[in-house]
Amino acid sequence: MVKVKLFGLFRLDTGLKEVQLEAGSVKELYPLLLDAARKAKPATTVTAADIDGCIVMINGKQGKKSSKLKDGDEVMLMSPVCGG
């Protein structure tokens, strides 16, 4: 199981802060996350492409879609944002 923490509008749109999922890579994680988002909020407008655009961190370090995951990893996903 990996712990997935969500940030940005993805989190605000779905109400999901944190989920536990079984996945061997970030790529495998994405469809599971979309299911979790739709389960949490059936009316969500979040799409697979939105998740694909997220910034990824694995155990505090930059990750990418092809990154492998192992049991106990912590993944952070942030929808892109800017402004200051």
Next chain:
Amino acid sequence: MATAYSGYMGKVMLIDLSTQSVSEYPWTDKDRELFIGGKTMAAKILCDHFTGKETAYSEENLIVISTGPLTGTGAPSSSRFNLSTLSPQTGLITSSNCGGSFGYHLKRAGYDALIIRGRCAERSWLEIKNDKFVFHSAEELWGTKVTECQERLEERVGHKRFGRLVIGPAGENLVRYSAVVSEERAAGRTGVGAVFGWKQLKAITVSGNHEITVHDPEKVKAHCKKWYAYLRSHPLTGNQMPRMGTAGLVSSMQMRGLLSTRNYSAGQYEDFEMVNGETLAEEHNIVNKGCLSCPIKCARTVSVSGKAVKGPELETLGLLGGGIVNNSMENILRWNYELDELGMDTISAANTLAYAMEANEKGLWDNGLEFGSCDGISQLWDDIAHRRGIGDELAEGSKRLSEKYGGKDFAMQTKGLELAAYEPRRAVGMGLGYAVSNRGGCHLNGGYLVILEGLGLNVDSQTPKAKADLTMMFQNLMEMISDSGQCLFTSYAFFPGFLMTRPNGFITTAANKIFTHLGWAIRIINKFPTALALHLPVFHHTKRIKYALGMPMTFGKYIRNGERGYNLERYVNRRFGVSAKDDSLPKRLTQVPQDPNNPKTVVPLETMKKTYYAARGWDKDGAPTEKTLRKLRIIQ
């Protein structure tokens, strides 16, 4: 002095506080064409008066309060106004920009700008109503915090529909980083409030019933509709900024290693989740607010002790969070409110506190302040504002404290102004911007390249390639947006939305790579901007000036005007001794890698500076050359 251009009111007033006299200041249409408004207009006025011998606290120091020609014309986010003066923090000319409605009311009173000189013989506030200028005693207002002061002014003026500028106790007591506050908004940076305080000017109110006209009402209306719709449909200005405000950046910065932590010794804060934008939005935000005519509405409203007050911006969350190792959002909300009420800049206050904590930790200054120890901070703000005890020292800011106690390497400031919350070792272009910024360590005046380096796009954040040229281009653009009276956030929509929402897409990936090869193209554009005699579809600002003012405007002319403004400020600052050595960063950022295993995680400042000076047409000492000044018509 009447004007042929719409949008402008055609009058600039010179107010002498020493003699309590008011006269019209000559400002011609030629001046309007060259210097537009806002900070560049102010810089021109200051340029014509300052010799380089003036100081912030002197009767010779001027405060220029200027609007932009679009202020009050209904253009999106166009209620900004500007205060320029000699800063008590930097000793240089500065500009501090503010939202709210003061600019609109100033124009309704019939004025584009006010120039204030001299010093009141006694504590005063100034009431302006159309052509009436009345000085009142401020003895009863002196010592009040900003909300109470504004409430009392409402009683005195007799209604609420007027513009107001006030200072709090910090400005009265010459805290070097004190703000001027207008409603809930603040001209927070560079200590403008202290200049008001020294001049014994507690407040200005302004109201009137002049009409603000536009050149072509039909075209303005149609263009306005289109522009508002565009901003509302853009993922940034229509979705992310309204819903999360600037606070939404905290998590993003954490993930990019950009979140200043423990006085910029790191770029990630382990407890960031407790003080980020999501927590603010989910648990504390009551309602979103915006300035007059703003569709973006980036301001937050939160509850502090049961009272609805303005919430913190990103800078405050970052610097009063990880910056001093505080993981309590409640603390930040309360401190933000207290600092606002006292009339102090949260950025400089937080950075000065972080410096003091580190100086204590390193045994340089036994002051009892420790990272992560938050008891007594509220009292400390009050002590700073009233210059009591240790607060009297902290009121001087980190630069002066480091000169006294040592630790210049970790006094996180440039030219005396403390840095914003972006840790630049992971965004080296932002580092260059901090260093060369005319007003000191400011992210906005520094070109805000961090938007390309991880917060909007994902351009290689460690390479110096093209960063100097991009910094120059962004500075010029932002200068002109400010000059016209608009909020810089309108420029976010300059980037097509899909570049933000699809960061892994083919076009975005290609764009990220292309940006680092654009240096030569930017230089050519900068050399021949008038060749760009066109309007860009995603950059609505130029057409708006043409339709609203009746002033010829193209994208090329727009950036040339911005370039003129930036160089003009530099030209004046040269009189006050600015040189290449002042375009610097604390050694922590240039010599100590953020990641000990990656020597590239420093700001390669000197390399970028050299390119930047060349791109700008400055000599090796950072002075605009005579050729540059002539090209920009700053000198004849």
